[in-house]
Amino acid sequence: MKTIKWEKNHLLLIDQRKLPDKLEYFKCENYKDVIFAIKNMVVRGAPAIGVAAAFAVALADLANEDLEKAAQEIRNSRPTAINLQWAVKRTLSSDSPLEEALRIYREDMETTRAIGEHGAALIDDGDTILTHCNAGALACVDYGTALGVIRAAHNKGKRVKVFCNETRPLGQGARLSVWELQMENIPVKLIVDSASGYLMQQGEIDKVIIGADRIAKGGVVNKIGSLMVALAAKRFKVPFYVAAPMSTFDEENSIYDTIIEERGSDEVLYYGGCRIAPKDTEVFNPAFDIVPSDLITAIITEDGIIDPL
Numbered sequence: 001m002k003t004i005k006w007e008k009n010h011l012l013l014i015d016q017r018k019l020p021d022k023l024e025y026f027k028c029e030n031y032k033d034v035i036f037a038i039k040n041m042v043v044r045g046a047p048a049i050g051v052a053a054a055f056a057v058a059l060a061d062l063a064n065e066d067l068e069k070a071a072q073e074i075r076n077s078r079p080t081a082i083n084l085q086w087a088v089k090r091t092l093s094s095d096s097p098l099e100e101a102l103r104i105y106r107e108d109m110e111t112t113r114a115i116g117e118h119g120a121a122l123i124d125d126g127d128t129i130l131t132h133c134n135a136g137a138l139a140c141v142d143y144g145t146a147l148g149v150i151r152a153a154h155n156k157g158k159r160v161k162v163f164c165n166e167t168r169p170l171g172q173g174a175r176l177s178v179w180e181l182q183m184e185n186i187p188v189k190l191i192v193d194s195a196s197g198y199l200m201q202q203g204e205i206d207k208v209i210i211g212a213d214r215i216a217k218g219g220v221v222n223k224i225g226s227l228m229v230a231l232a233a234k235r236f237k238v239p240f241y242v243a244a245p246m247s248t249f250d251e252e253n254s255i256y257d258t259i260i261e262e263r264g265s266d267e268v269l270y271y272g273g274c275r276i277a278p279k280d281t282e283v284f285n286p287a288f289d290i291v292p293s294d295l296i297t298a299i300i301t302e303d304g305i306i307d308p309l
């Protein structure tokens with residue numbers, strides 16, 4: 001299964017808004033369709049957003065659009081995952097944006113497998129692993145980063161079990177990670193986000209593995225709730241790993257310079273289509289948080305396992 005497919009002159013994206021009930025592709029015929037898909041989370045997850053953005057530049061180029069203007073609009077579609085900026089820069093500075101987008105696409109598949117290989121060495125037979133959000137095949141072209149490590153360990157015959165945080169407000173853990181792991185026959189249990197500290201206190205979790213939207217000096221930015229998981233992991237001495245490609249590294253800025261995306265209030269006010277708070281409730285809905293380096297055991301990349309910056 002591929003999350004992203006290029007077909008001759010258009011892009012197909014698994015429509016992640018519809019999972020787990022329906023597996024459908026969303027067709028992007030021009031760069032504005034891709035921007036819509038990124039903003040509305042048809043496609044989400046840092047590496048997948050990067051690959052989609054690369055094809056958005058390619059689509060703009062094929063349609064003879066003003067490339068600088070299109071690139072700026074694509075860059076602005078979501079602010080936090082640095083893979084998006086990285087992919088736009090690469091395709092824009094290439095002589096053939098389509099060739100470059102296809103290269104980024106192929107590299108993503110190689111990278112996630114290399115992350116899986118390196119990370120699987122850290123997993124012991126019988127481990128129970130906690131993950132947050134979805135850093136799986138659906139967040140990349142395929143295979144995944146954090147879930148790629150789990151997939152690789154499972155494929156090597158290690159018996160692993162997974163707890164998925166549901167990941168409020170949009171439920172990437174419940175809707176996407178559980179779905180992916182079930183398809184791979186990897187034992188998985190869903191928990192509410194606030195249960196993960198209790199599980200660690202009870203000694204039920206051997207390792208935490210999450211993905212990243214940005215890694216820079218000082219720490220890692222990832223889905224809101226990652227910081228609370230990391231704090232509990234430190235308190236209960238559970239190793240806390242981040243799995244991500246080198247394209248997620250921001251070498252120029254401090255992690256505290258990252259723009260943390262704020263999303264709309266309806267994501268919090270409604271649950272499964274039902275309003276769960278009084279009308280006119282004020283909401284603050286940051287989509288990401290910052291895990292400081294001292295809470296991170298190691299970062300798993302395609303180049304090997306490294307210390308946090």
Ligand SMILES: CSC[C@@H](O)[C@@H](O)C(=O)COP(=O)(O)O
Binds near residue numbers: 136224
């Ligand atoms: C390999 S994906 C890593 C991160 O991008 C992922 O954990 C995450 O935070 C995704 O957030 P999302 O808002 O769903 O795009």
